[in-house]
Amino acid sequence: MLTNYYTEQYRESLLHNVIPFWMKHSPDNTYGGYFTCLDREGNVFDTDKFIWLQCRQVWSFSMLYNMVEQKKEWLDMALLGAHFLQKYGRDREGNWYFALNREGKPLVQPYNIFSDCFAAMAFARLYQATGDKEHSNLAVYTFHNILERQENSKGIYNKSYPGTRPLKGFSMPMILSNLVLELEHLLPSTLVEQTISRAVHEVMDVFYQPELGLILENVSPEGHFVDSFEGRLVNPGHGLEAMWFIMDLGARAADQSLIHKAMNIALDILDYGWDKQFGGLLYFMDVKGYPPQQLEWDQKLWWVHIEALVAMAKGYMYTGDKRCSDWFEKLHYYTWTHFPDRENGEWYGYLNRRGEVLLPLKGGKWKGCFHVPRGLFQCWKTLKAIAGKEVVHG
Structure with a gap:
């Protein structure tokens, strides 16, 4: 059972650890940004x-x-x-x-x-x-x-050379499924609904491959599997992040079937992506089990784990499925024993497969002030909603 202790932990970490770190160290007061x-x-x-x-x-x-x-x-x-x-x-x-x-x-x-x-x-x-x-x-x-x-x-x-092996990527419909809600207050309702409908279709009916039970990062323009490095690529973190986007859209539309489908896909991704030997979620995988071309495939990354936590918290909030709360607790234990820096604040971004700190940086070219604060906020508010039996959108 997800307790009030978790709720307070996520709130406290966001407001008194992570955000103060960025407030103190990141402003460029000379040139801006x-x-x-x-x-x-x-x-x-x-x-x-x-x-x-x-x-x-x-x-x-x-x-x-x-x-x-x-x-x-x-x-x-x-x-x-x-x-x-x-x-x-x-x-x-x-x-x-x-x-x-x-x-x-x-x-x-x-x-x-x-x-x-x-x-x-x-x-x-x-x-x-x-x-x-x-x-x-x-x-x-x-x-x-x-x-x-x-x-x-x-x-x-x-x-890419045009025409030989055309591919389309998962990232675009995935981000549009969330981005359009960020701008909903500024856009015509018809454009919002059209964008949501297309994004949900692409995510759930094109890139999700039922016969694999997984979401592929790249498919042919017709939505078919392409047997190549790019076509076999699975990014568990992307899939899990997308599934909490889709669960929120399902709640927005009062579509329980969509919520349950997204939740079950998220659970399948967790089963697939979890490192059975060392724990934590792998960064990249090849759907046929071949060696991925990404040399960093076995690293454990901050954003993958915080997005997985959000997905499981929302899955439990929307459905009450105990598998989500069990996975949340498993992810919570791994994440909080590996990523936060107890001495200096914020989170490490990159661990090796064994869970040891690979790079001690707190920010760089790819890691900034986003996934950790957004994830902590989402978990805080979602866990609070679970306790209060109310649905929260963010």
């Missing part, structure tokens, strides 16, 4: 600024301001990143760069559409806090740009 490359103690070891991490941090502090408490320091933190992004973040066509130097000069072209996705999320949440139309206009413009680019998101930066 945030430092995300932070060592174990919070010292800055690289000053490059990665757009999706800048955007994610704007989102995190805007979310806290909107949904926890209207603390001026949280809004100020969100605006520190937003002003930097508004000034330097996009090219002349309105696409968001991937990386800038500390002063805001472009380093990496806008090849990655997920910079745009997190920019839309960030400015939509920030608008809820500020009421500034510039923020809402930027969010809506970026969202429409994403929809226009989604079929060929990398555009001129796509290195």
Whole structure:
């Protein structure tokens, strides 16, 4: 049974450990934006600024301001990143760069559409806090740009040779299933419902392969299995994150069958992805059991485990299925005995297969102020809802 002890643990860690770490160490008060490359103690070891991490941090502090408490320091933190992004973040066509130097000069072209996705999320949440139309206009413009680019998101930066082995990726419909709700207050209801319908179909009927019982990262344009490195790839963390998105959408539509389907897929992913030898969830797997091409396939990553915890908490909240609470407790024990840094705060991001710290950094090119605070918030509020027998959306 999920207890009030868990609820308090997630709340306390979010508000008095993780967020203070980023408040103290990440602001760049000289040039704006945030430092995300932070060592174990919070010292800055690289000053490059990665757009999706800048955007994610704007989102995190805007979310806290909107949904926890209207603390001026949280809004100020969100605006520190937003002003930097508004000034330097996009090219002349309105696409968001991937990386800038500390002063805001472009380093990496806008090849990655997920910079745009997190920019839309960030400015939509920030608008809820500020009421500034510039923020809402930027969010809506970026969202429409994403929809226009989604079929060929990398555009001129796509290195695949056209036509030989066309593939489409899971990441795009997965993120749209959540992103559209982040902008729901800014978009026409018809566009919201159309986007949700298409995303749910893609996630649950195309990338989910019933005969495998798993979600593939890449399929053919027709939705078929492709026997190649990319086609055999399974990312348990992506699947688990997507399933809590889908459970929330099922609750929104009062569709219990969708909720149960997503919950059962999440349980299957956990059974498949759990490392039977050392514990924890593997990062990448090959659906045929072949060696994955990703050399980091057996690492244990922070975001995979926090997303799994959210999925199981929501699965239990929505269904009461004891398998979800059992898995939550199993995941909770592994996560909290391996990832948090008891001495310096925040979480380690990268463990080796045995669960030993592989990189002691707290932030870098890929890890920033997002998955841990969002996951802690979601678990806190979901566990509180379980205790109070009320459904919470976030």
